[in-house]
Amino acid sequence: MDAHTTRRLNGEDYKTLSLAALGGALEFYDFIIFVFFAAVIGELFFPPDIPEWLRQVQTFAIFAAGYLARPLGGIIMAHFGDKVGRKKMFSLSILLMALPTLAMGALPTYASIGIAAPILMLLMRVLQGAAIGGEVPGAWVFVAEHVPEKRIGFACGTLTAGLTAGILLGSLVATVLNTTLSLAAIRDHGWRIPFFLGGLFGLLAMYLRRWLHETPVFKQMQERKALSEKLPLQTILTSHKRGIVVSMLVTWLLSACIVVVILMAPTLMQKQHAIPAALSLQANSVATIMLLIGCVVAGWLVDRFGAALTLMGGSLLLAIFSWNFFHQLGGSPEMLFVWYGLAGLSVGVVGVVPFVMVKAFPAAVRFTGISFSYNVAYAIFGGLTPISVTLMMQLTPMAPAWYVLALALIGLLVGLWLQSEKQRSTLLNQVNV
Numbered sequence: 001m002d003a004h005t006t007r008r009l010n011g012e013d014y015k016t017l018s019l020a021a022l023g024g025a026l027e028f029y030d031f032i033i034f035v036f037f038a039a040v041i042g043e044l045f046f047p048p049d050i051p052e053w054l055r056q057v058q059t060f061a062i063f064a065a066g067y068l069a070r071p072l073g074g075i076i077m078a079h080f081g082d083k084v085g086r087k088k089m090f091s092l093s094i095l096l097m098a099l100p101t102l103a104m105g106a107l108p109t110y111a112s113i114g115i116a117a118p119i120l121m122l123l124m125r126v127l128q129g130a131a132i133g134g135e136v137p138g139a140w141v142f143v144a145e146h147v148p149e150k151r152i153g154f155a156c157g158t159l160t161a162g163l164t165a166g167i168l169l170g171s172l173v174a175t176v177l178n179t180t181l182s183l184a185a186i187r188d189h190g191w192r193i194p195f196f197l198g199g200l201f202g203l204l205a206m207y208l209r210r211w212l213h214e215t216p217v218f219k220q221m222q223e224r225k226a227l228s229e230k231l232p233l234q235t236i237l238t239s240h241k242r243g244i245v246v247s248m249l250v251t252w253l254l255s256a257c258i259v260v261v262i263l264m265a266p267t268l269m270q271k272q273h274a275i276p277a278a279l280s281l282q283a284n285s286v287a288t289i290m291l292l293i294g295c296v297v298a299g300w301l302v303d304r305f306g307a308a309l310t311l312m313g314g315s316l317l318l319a320i321f322s323w324n325f326f327h328q329l330g331g332s333p334e335m336l337f338v339w340y341g342l343a344g345l346s347v348g349v350v351g352v353v354p355f356v357m358v359k360a361f362p363a364a365v366r367f368t369g370i371s372f373s374y375n376v377a378y379a380i381f382g383g384l385t386p387i388s389v390t391l392m393m394q395l396t397p398m399a400p401a402w403y404v405l406a407l408a409l410i411g412l413l414v415g416l417w418l419q420s421e422k423q424r425s426t427l428l429n430q431v432n433v
Contacts, residue, residue, distance in 0.1 A: 008148075015211075016146045017155060021162025023205035024139045027094055028166030029173075030101040030198040031132045034125065035063055035263045036174035036281070037191045039270060044109040044187065045118045053394070056271070060264075060386035062122050066129035067255075067382040070375040073130025074137060075233060078371030089138055089367075091209045096131035098202025100124040105195030136163065137371040140354040145363070150303060152358060157299015157351035161292045167262055168288040173197065174266075175281040232368035236361065240369055243360030246414065247373030250311075250357065253411045254350040255382030260400050261322060261347050262288060264386055265340070272397060273329050275336075283337050287344030294348015302355050308419035311356075314349025315411030318404065321346040326401035349411060356418070 034041065042059035050058075073096075077089040104124045110117045140156055147155040173194045181190045236244065262284065269280040294314075301310040325343035328335050354370075361369030385403070392399035 008151075013147050013151075013155075017143055017158055019208055019211060020139055020143050021159050021165070023094065023209050024135065024159060024163045025165040025169060026201040026205040027097050027132065027135050028163045029169045030097045030166075030202050031066060031128055032167055032263060033101075033170045033173070033194045033198055034066075034104075036170050036266065037186075037194065038063065038267050039277075040187055040191050041121070044111070044191070045121055046110060052271075053390070056267075057387060057390055058118070060390060062118065062125050064382075064384065064386060065122055066125045066132070068379045069126040069129030070133035071372070071379050072133070074133030074371040074375035075368070077134030078137060078232070078368040089134055091206060093131050093135040093138065094202055094206040094209065097128060097135070098199050098206065100127040100131070101195055101202060102199030105192040105199065133375045134371065137357075137367060137374050139163070140358060141367045141370060144354070144358045145366075153302030153307070153352075153355045154296075154299045156354035156358065157295045157297075157302065160299070160351050160354055161295035164258075164288065164291050164295060167258070168285060168292065170194070171266075171281055171285045171288055175278065175285060178277045178281060232365040233372060235365045236369040236372060240361055240365070243357075243369060244373045246417075247357045247360050247370065248377035249410060249414050250353045251374045251377035252381040253315075253407050253414075254353045255378045256385045256407050257318065257347045257350060257404065258291075259382055259385045260389060260404055261325075261343055262291060264389065264400070268393075268400065269329060272393070275329075279333060279336075283340045286337055287340040287347075290341045290344035291347050294345045295351035296348075298348050298351030299355070302352055306419075306422065307352050307356050307359075308415045308422060310415075311349065311352045311418065312412055312415035314346065314352065315408045315415060317346040318343075318349055318411065319408035322404040322408070323401050326398060326404075356414075 038056075038059050041062075042055045045062075046055055046058055077093060080089055101124075104121065107120050107124070108117060139159055143155045143159050144152045177186060177190050177193060265287075266277075266280040266284045269275040269283075270277055298310055298314060301313075321339065321342040325339040328339050357370045357374065358366065360373075389400050389403055392403070396402070
C-alpha cells in the first residue's frame with residue numbers, strides 16, 4: 001500500500017475540495033433556482049385559463065427538460081475530459097451555465113409574447129442541462145483523483161454536500177425574497193432577481209477555478225500514454241456494463257430523493273396543504289442544511305465501513321424519516337421542521353453514490369463512465385419524477401411518500417448486492433493466495 005493511498009489530506013487537497021465544492025455550489029444554484037419559483041413561473045409563462053394541475057405539469061416539464069438535456073452535454077464534455085484533461089472541461093461547464101441563467105432572468109412573459117415565452121424558457125433550460133451534465137460527474141472525478149484513495153468517500157461526500165449547498169443557497173434566496181417582497185412584487189419583477197444573481201455566481205465560479213490544477217491521476221496516464229485509445233463511450237458500453245447498471249440504479253436514488261424531498265416539497269406544501277411560502281421555504285432550508293451534514297457523514301462512514309453497509313443503513317433511515325415527513329404534513333409547524341429536517345438528513349445517503357460510481361470504472365474511462373450512467377439515469381428518473389409524482393397525486397396525496405419508499409428499497413437492494421460482491425471478491429483473493 002503506497003504513501004498516496006494512506007496519507008492524510010494536506011493543504012492542497014483541502015484547497016482543491018473547497019474550490020471545487022464552492023464552484024459546484026454556485027453552478028448547482030443556477031440549475032435548481034427555477035424550481036423554487038415554479039409556482040410564479042407557471043402563472044407568468046402559461047395561459048391564465050388552464051387548470052392548475054395542468055399548469056403544474058407543464059411547469060415541471062420545463063424543469064424536467066434540463067435533466068433530459070444532460071446526457072448529450074455530459075457525454076461530449078466527458079469524452080474530452082478523458083482525452084484532453086479534467087480541468088478544462090471542469091471550467092468550461094461554468095460558462096455554459098452562467099449565460100443561459102442570465103438570459104432566463106431577462107425573458108418576457110406570456111402576457112408580452114404569448115407562446116414564445118415558455119418556448120424560450122424551455123430553450124434556456126435545455127442549455128442549462130447540457131452544462132450541468134458535465135459539471136457534476138467532472139467534479140466527482142476531479143476530487144476523487146486528487147485525494148488519497150482511503151479518503152475518496154469523504155472527498156466525494158464533501159463535494160456532494162457542496163453541490164447541495166447550491167440548493168440551500170437557492171432556498172435562502174427564495175426565502176428572503178418571499179419574506180421581504182409582496183406576492184405582487186415577486187410576480188412583477190422579484191422572480192427575476194435570483195436568475196440574475198445566478199449568472200453572476202456562475203461567472204465568479206469560473207474565475208475561482210483558475211486556481212485548480214489538473215488531477216495527478218490524469219497526468220500519470222498522460223505520461224504513461226495510458227489514455228483510452230478507443231472512444232471512451234465505446235469502451236464503457238462494451239466492457240463495463242455492470243458498472244453502468246449499478247451507477248444508474250444509485251443515480252435513481254440520488255436524483256429522485258433530491259427532486260421529491262428537497263426540490264418539489266416546498267411547492268407541494270404550498271399547493272396541497274396551504275402552507276405559506278415563507279414557512280415552507282424556511283423548513284426547506286433546515287432540511288437542506290441537514291442534507292449537507294448527511295452527505296459529509298455518509299462519506300466519512302464509507303471510508304470506514306464501506307459503501308454497502310452505509311447505503312443499507314441510510315436507505316432504512318430514508319424510508320422511516322421521509323414517510324413520517326409526508327405523513328405529518330398539515331400538522332403543527334414545529335413538527336414540520338422536525339420531520340423535514342430528519343428527512344433531509346436521511347437523504348444524505350446520496351453521499352455514498354459518487355463513491356460507488358468512481359469505483360465502478362477505471363481511470364482511463366472514468367469521466368465518461370460516470371457521465372454516461374449518471375446523466376442518462378438522471379434524465380430518465382430525475383426528469384420524469386416531478387411529472388410522475390404530480391400525476392400520481394391525482395390518486396393519493398401520499399404519492400411522494402410511496403415514491404421515496406420505493407427508492408429506499410432500491411438503495412437497500414443495491415447495498416446488499418455490493419456487500420455480496422465484496423464478500424465474493426474476498427473469497428477469490430483468499431483462494432488465489
